[in-house]
Amino acid sequence: MPLPAPVQDVALLLARLLVGAVLVAHGWDKLAGQGVAATAGFMGSLGVPAPQVAAVAVGVLELVGGLLLVLGAATAVVGLLVVVDMALAAWLVHAENGVFVTDGGWELVGVIAAVSLALAAAGPGRASVDHALLGRRSRGRRRVAR
Template sequence: MGTGWHRDIALLIARVGIGIIFVAHGWQKLNDQGIEGVQAFFTSINAPLPEISAYVVTYLELVGGALLIIGALTPLVGFLLFCDMVGAFVLVHAENGVFVDDGGYELVLALGVGSLLIAACGAGRLSVDRMIPGLNRFS
């Protein structure tokens, strides 16, 4: 893809869409389940260090999603969200097949590869990263 405005608009739309989903899932973990509920679920699926990873995943999704939306620290945030989705894939969804209706991995896969793509491509010119020295080369 070139360096034209169509690329920047596509990256903006992708960042906002993926970011909204991550914010919603982080918010759901924090407010509907509560950290204790997330810890209990993580314990039930044998997630590593569930007492800590529940906090990490909840706030990564909430704050990381918001950072994606504004296009801040996208190489790091995109990669961390990709890792989050790898964990969800391995620990929860892989054994259920593709379709989300069956508890499958289609949403996790889409969010993970989308996050990784944003990490690799950068946030584009319509982003906070564009204004940060050192990160603007990723835009």
């Protein structure tokens, strides 16, 4: 039995705020905290092609994508892009370290990917830019798709 719509909206809002804030923090760190050069150096050491471009792309995706998730804007697209980003991070960096983040494992990127995928599938809820712009039209599409 699904939760009542207002409860769903609050749950989706809290999920967006939390995951968005984590992404913003990580994106900011890649671009301005540790910086693009350090991020690119790390990516290069992993064999990532064009590490400078990859560092900027991932930093911008996490920073801007995180802000968009907080706002509930372009949620499906951003959610799927974040899933790809986190899958690559898990594969290239974290998988060999096991599950736990304290050991460098994949648990954080796994949870971010799972929540981002759920947001892409469920939508951002009514307290969002997507809902304000698409409103009933987006709900109608969902009904037809089910």
